[in-house]
Amino acid sequence: MTFKEGAGQRRNAGNLRRPLGAAAASLVLVGLAACAPASVQPSGGGPSAPPTSASPSPSPSPEPVEPKIVEVPASTVGKVTELSLNAPDQGVTAEVPRFDDARNLSVAVEVVRGRMLRQASWDKADSAAITARVTAAGADVVGVELTSTVTAGAVTTVTPSAIWYDANSGLSYAPAALIDPTAWSGFVTAVSGAATEAGGDAAKATESLNDQAAPYGTGPAIGLSPEGALVVSFASGILGPERVDLTVPADQAEPMLSAFGKQALTAVAKPAALAATAAGAPDPTLADAGGRAPIKIGPDCMVLKCVALTFDDGPGGGTPDVQDALAKGKAGATFFVLGENTESNPKTVLRGAALGMELASHSMKHPDLARQSAARLDKEIVGTNDVLRQTIGESPLLMRPPYGSHNPAVDKVAAANGLAIVQWSVDTLDWKTRSTSATISAATSLGGYNLPIVLMHDIHDSTVNAVPSIVSDLTDAGYTLVTVSEQSLNEGTLLAGHAYCHGLGVSQAGFNCKG
Numbered sequence: 001m002t003f004k005e006g007a008g009q010r011r012n013a014g015n016l017r018r019p020l021g022a023a024a025a026s027l028v029l030v031g032l033a034a035c036a037p038a039s040v041q042p043s044g045g046g047p048s049a050p051p052t053s054a055s056p057s058p059s060p061s062p063e064p065v066e067p068k069i070v071e072v073p074a075s076t077v078g079k080v081t082e083l084s085l086n087a088p089d090q091g092v093t094a095e096v097p098r099f100d101d102a103r104n105l106s107v108a109v110e111v112v113r114g115r116m117l118r119q120a121s122w123d124k125a126d127s128a129a130i131t132a133r134v135t136a137a138g139a140d141v142v143g144v145e146l147t148s149t150v151t152a153g154a155v156t157t158v159t160p161s162a163i164w165y166d167a168n169s170g171l172s173y174a175p176a177a178l179i180d181p182t183a184w185s186g187f188v189t190a191v192s193g194a195a196t197e198a199g200g201d202a203a204k205a206t207e208s209l210n211d212q213a214a215p216y217g218t219g220p221a222i223g224l225s226p227e228g229a230l231v232v233s234f235a236s237g238i239l240g241p242e243r244v245d246l247t248v249p250a251d252q253a254e255p256m257l258s259a260f261g262k263q264a265l266t267a268v269a270k271p272a273a274l275a276a277t278a279a280g281a282p283d284p285t286l287a288d289a290g291g292r293a294p295i296k297i298g299p300d301c302m303v304l305k306c307v308a309l310t311f312d313d314g315p316g317g318g319t320p321d322v323q324d325a326l327a328k329g330k331a332g333a334t335f336f337v338l339g340e341n342t343e344s345n346p347k348t349v350l351r352g353a354a355l356g357m358e359l360a361s362h363s364m365k366h367p368d369l370a371r372q373s374a375a376r377l378d379k380e381i382v383g384t385n386d387v388l389r390q391t392i393g394e395s396p397l398l399m400r401p402p403y404g405s406h407n408p409a410v411d412k413v414a415a416a417n418g419l420a421i422v423q424w425s426v427d428t429l430d431w432k433t434r435s436t437s438a439t440i441s442a443a444t445s446l447g448g449y450n451l452p453i454v455l456m457h458d459i460h461d462s463t464v465n466a467v468p469s470i471v472s473d474l475t476d477a478g479y480t481l482v483t484v485s486e487q488s489l490n491e492g493t494l495l496a497g498h499a500y501c502h503g504l505g506v507s508q509a510g511f512n513c514k515g
């Protein structure tokens with residue numbers, strides 16, 4: 001499987017051919033070794049850029065080949081599905097992989113893609129194209145790089161983001177995890193030096209390197225070439241108007257790698273099928289950042305106060321207003337939609353996906369699933385997956401059974417169809433009160449922090465009208481508003497067929513929950 005180059009990137013390639021003044025100086029790949037002279041070439045890393053080999057040169061002394069990240073066929077990892085979101089009304093396309101045998105990695109890809117799309121909406125983008133490529137595939141490590149190309153007015157912003165998956169523990173990490181904590185300051189010094197050589201601002205490079213990785217912060221994507229060089233990719237706007245790739249040569253990079261980074265290099269240099277089972281304990285050397293840039297992906301909900309707002313039974317006529325209120329408040333949220341409502345209003349669901357919201361299943365027609373025949377269960381659960389696949393290009397990872405009602409038969413069908421069961425920890429009773437003020441009060445009275453999931457229904461006008469205040473009140477109270485997958489990503493995966501009441505992927509007690 002090859003991921004296609006987005007239209008935005010083709011436009012950007014056109015930009016690269018414009019006559020450039022000072023900006024041209026930043027469009028270089030620079031080796032750090034004194035013996036490796038800088039060579040000028042366009043910033044690499046397009047999803048379909050072929051592996052580079054030495055090109056014929058009339059020069060009698062050929063330039064050294066610059067290290068590059070090489071795309072690995074996604075099928076190397078195992079069974080992979082290509083997800084293709086196409087929302088022409090919003091100017092959005094996104095093509096990313098889903099890995100059947102690496103659920104947390106699939107969730108991480110969803111989370112990063114969603115945040116990239118939310119960022120594009122906050123930036124009032126005219127178009128956004130997201131592409132992905134597998135950059136490492138080994139027995140115990142997989143690397144994926146997502147790239148967003150966002151055009152707003154005359155400005156096109158290209159943002160690469162790397163995800164590194166540890167298949168032993170089944171957790172995904174930001175790319176700083178590749179670097180040993182004790183080598184971090186030396187790594188930053190080396191890359192900042194390369195930035196200076198490339199005509200960039202070393203202070204800006206340092207600030208970016210120590211920040212959270214894009215799209216949550218300004219931090220670069222980091223990958224490895226097959227020879228063992230570190231390739232550090234800064235988004236456009238950080239070191240210059242274009243994306244800038246800098247490299248640390250293999251001989252300097254080798255002692256900087258963490259144990260996880262060394263595993264990643266093996267996965268880059270010798271691609272192999274995924275073999276680890278994700279059942280192991282988290283790598284203790286990755287227990288915290290340890291002086292590096294943050295190694296968790298997205299918000300660390302064990303440090304920040306994260307709340308997952310969820311909306312059931314839609315889409316309804318007021319759903320676009322809910323989407324607008326969330327976008328205005330820079331919030332993420334999860335919508336558990338009905339298959340039949342999605343069929344009758346696909347554009348609203350597609351708009352939600354294009355705005356970076358999480359779409360999940362609430363069955364086709366809202367029956368009590370625990371009371372249905374096996375045939376009806378298939379219609380309700382498989383049918384909704386099919387409708388969502390047709391509407392937004394992917395089947396969901398999460399399901400909320402109507403009334404929270406499920407039993408072992410429901411769990412089995414959910415497991416077979418890749419669905420974790422997500423209940424709630426805060427019930428606003430908005431369907432009962434139909435009161436905007438009561439819904440605001442219930443959704444913002446969260447008590448002790450336990451990674452709460454708040455239940456609401458976007459088919460009621462009283463709830464639709466409550467959302468702007470809920471978003472602003474929670475934000476003012478210091479909460480980060482996230483999707484369910486974003487809330488749980490770093491703390492263990494929500495597994496298919498298991499049921500959860502809050503965003504922690506471990507055993508849970510609560511209404512119909514059993515992690």
Ligand code: NI
Nearest residue numbers: 312313402403
């Ligand atoms: Ni419902």
